[in-house]
Every structure is written in structure tokens, then in C-alpha cells.
Amino acid sequence: MFNRPVDTIIDLGTDKICTIIGRQTKDGEGEVLGVGIVPTQGVTQDTVVNIGALAEAMAASMRQASKTARTAPSPAFVGITGPHLENVSCTGSLFKDDTDLALSPLDLENALVAARPPHLALGQELLHLVAREYILDGVRGIHNPVGMHALKLEVNAMAVLGGSAQVENLMKAAGRAGISVRGLVFQGLAVGDGVLTPEERDMGALVVDIGAGTTYIAHYWRGVFWESHIIPLGGHNLTNDIAVVLGAPPKGAEEAKRTWGTAQPWKISPTETIQITGFDGTSHQEVSRKNLCTIIHDRVVELLELVQEKAKELPLGRLPVAGVVLTGGTASLPGLREVAQDVLGGHVRIGAPVSLRGGEALAGPAFASSVGTLLWSLRYGTPQQEPHNGRSGVAASQSAALHPLRSGR
Numbered sequence: 001m002f003n004r005p006v007d008t009i010i011d012l013g014t015d016k017i018c019t020i021i022g023r024q025t026k027d028g029e030g031e032v033l034g035v036g037i038v039p040t041q042g043v044t045q046d047t048v049v050n051i052g053a054l055a056e057a058m059a060a061s062m063r064q065a066s067k068t069a070r071t072a073p074s075p076a077f078v079g080i081t082g083p084h085l086e087n088v089s090c091t092g093s094l095f096k097d098d099t100d101l102a103l104s105p106l107d108l109e110n111a112l113v114a115a116r117p118p119h120l121a122l123g124q125e126l127l128h129l130v131a132r133e134y135i136l137d138g139v140r141g142i143h144n145p146v147g148m149h150a151l152k153l154e155v156n157a158m159a160v161l162g163g164s165a166q167v168e169n170l171m172k173a174a175g176r177a178g179i180s181v182r183g184l185v186f187q188g189l190a191v192g193d194g195v196l197t198p199e200e201r202d203m204g205a206l207v208v209d210i211g212a213g214t215t216y217i218a219h220y221w222r223g224v225f226w227e228s229h230i231i232p233l234g235g236h237n238l239t240n241d242i243a244v245v246l247g248a249p250p251k252g253a254e255e256a257k258r259t260w261g262t263a264q265p266w267k268i269s270p271t272e273t274i275q276i277t278g279f280d281g282t283s284h285q286e287v288s289r290k291n292l293c294t295i296i297h298d299r300v301v302e303l304l305e306l307v308q309e310k311a312k313e314l315p316l317g318r319l320p321v322a323g324v325v326l327t328g329g330t331a332s333l334p335g336l337r338e339v340a341q342d343v344l345g346g347h348v349r350i351g352a353p354v355s356l357r358g359g360e361a362l363a364g365p366a367f368a369s370s371v372g373t374l375l376w377s378l379r380y381g382t383p384q385q386e387p388h389n390g391r392s393g394v395a396a397s398q399s400a401a402l403h404p405l406r407s408g409r
């Protein structure tokens, strides 16, 4: 077997469940040992609607990954997103009565504990408490103050909250699948590890992940995850619009979108026609390809305008300097980058995840969050840590502060 510990992550999406078993190589790089990708069951718009069906799909994904990695299933971090997730900014502080004593990891932990939102709405729970920056005697932008001296330590933090019922349903599905959950990881927090360069993280960039059920916007700034927003629209809405407007079944609409779709209908000749598979699975209806692409374009523009609205709520009130990195399966739509550049105005690129040894199956933007979650787990998860019950405390160091508070049972 392997002489280095393995890490397992499960990226739970509306469209696919992607399990990756990986490990850190001797030179500190990530390596993929096994991948299991199966269609998701029991989830609609990133919301669990059938625990039994989801459990079966999770188990199948884990079986596939374990088989290719030739290891037994191991406890996993589960990457999640969904409309039930929310961010709240919070601050905590502490005073040192002896400035001769340097700040310790315990001081950081205590400042973070003080930053915990005091009241959560009924049905909400804290998933992550992320230290964005430390402020020492009024000096901002310090990432790791351990060993430094100050009278007052403040932490500017971001709390990621999840809907308790959704979290319970997900944990129940994992339990039924026989999967031990090490913790839940908000994908927006992890995706930056998979696609952003250090310069983009420093200068400020948005990762806009357009999956099937939801789109999340993860803002990275000053080298760290800063905040996120969720828009309850994704690729399924494009498919649904095509199905409704053209009177086609979802399967035929999905196939047409992927095969002939582009976000730039003006590039398509008005005389070009395509065949969409009908409800009986054998008949076809002829439609204008330009019409199909106009339906796609209109919904894409609506979605991008919502992204722009959210960008106005960022600290600078506009798009970050390094622009936008588009990820998620919908980022494979031809012409999306160009239309996004027109609507958003800044620099836009498609974010394929960093390539890892053994990770050839994870090459497209749909796997940015999966690869990001694996790298996150290798960086911040304690390898082969036993899952523990209930909620853990707030961790001391900055990296550990990213550790999910909600873990397996």
C-alpha cells in the first residue's frame, strides 16, 4: 500500500458527484490516485430532495474512486454549495497585558473565538470561520502574527453559515452510504486553490463557478478568501429554458445545448437548423440553431448581470483588479468568456484546474471545485485525522482556522 497518507474528498454537485483520492508527493505536490465520477441523484439545485437516492450515488462514487486507487474507502471532506449557504463578516479582539510576550497560536484562536457570530438564526449553523486578516494595534493586513508583539490583536473574519436541515440531510445520506465525513467544506472557499495564481489571489479576483444548480461567486483578495455570494441559477436553467421555449424534453434540450449551443447567436446563420430529440427518444424536431443560441444568450446575460450586481457589493464596489475566472461545467459553453467580458467589463478567463499527476480525468472547468477541494484538504486537513463527533472548536493557526467546524459523526 501507500507509505504516505491518502486524502479523500467528495465534490457534491447538482449534476455530478466527484470523489477524488489523492495524496501529497514528497516534493509537496498533489497527486491523484483514484477518481469516481457519477451522476448525482436526489439533489435539485444543490438541495437534498431524496436522501436514499443521494446515498446510493455517493456510495457508487466512493466505490469507483477506491477501486481505481486500490485502497479501502477512507473518511472524506465533502465539498458543498447551495442557496442555503450565507456569509457574515465578523470581528474579534483581545488585549495583551504584557507586550513583551509575543502573540501565540492560542492568542489567534482566542481572537477568532471572540469573532464567532453571537446569534445565529434558527436553522442556521456555522460551517467555517475564516480569518481574513489580523490587525495589530491598528495596523491592518497581517496574515500570520504569531511571534509578533502588540497590545491589541483584532481579527477580521468571515463566517460561512449553512442551513442546519440541509446539512443534516446531507450527513444522513453520507451515513447511509457508509461514508465517514471529516468535515463539510464550502466549495467557494476551496476553489481558489484549484484555479487561481498567487498574483490573482493577492490583487483580487472573482471565481464565478457556474454549475448545474447554482452559481457561486468567490472573492479572493489580499491573498485569502474574502467573501462569497450565491446565485440560485446554473446550467440547468439554460436547459430548462430551451425545453420550455422549444417544447423539447430536458434530455433533448441538454444534448442540444452541449452540442450546438453558444452564447453568441449573432455568429450563427439564420438558415442553420438542428434536430432535437423528441419526448419518445426517437423522433426529432427541427429548430433554428440561432433560436437555440438566442435562448442561451438571454439567460447567460441575465446571470452575468446578477454577477455584476454582486460585484458592486464588494469592498471596492467594482470588479477586482485581476478580473473574473469562470469555472463549473457551464464555463465550457462556447462564447461565454466573450459575452462575460462584454457584460462585466473586466478581464475574464476560463479556469481549468491545475493539472495534477494522475488527474487527467479532471481537466475541464467542471472539476475546478473538485481539484480545489482536494488541494484544500491536502493543505489544511490533518491527514488521516479520525472523524470526531459534533462541532470542533475554533482552531488556532490561520490555516487551521479554515478548518470546517462541522465534522462527521
Ligand SMILES: Nc1ncnc2c1ncn2[C@@H]1O[C@H](COP(=O)(O)OP(=O)(O)OP(=O)(O)O)[C@@H](O)[C@H]1O
Binding pocket: 012, 013, 014, 015, 016, 017, 046, 081, 210, 211, 212, 213, 214, 215, 234, 235, 236, 239, 254, 257, 258, 261, 327, 328, 329, 330, 331, 332, 333, 334, 365, 366, 367
Ligand atoms: N459544453 C457545454 N456547454 C454548455 N453547458 C455545459 C457544457 N458542458 C457541461 N455543461 C453544463 O454544466 C453543468 C454541470 O456543471 P458542473 O459539473 O460544474 O455542475 P455541478 O458541480 O454538478 O453542479 P453545482 O455546482 O451547481 O452543484 C450542466 O448544467 C451542464 O449542462
Ligand SMILES: [Mg+2]
Binding pocket: 012, 013, 014, 211, 212, 328, 369
Ligand atoms: Mg459544482
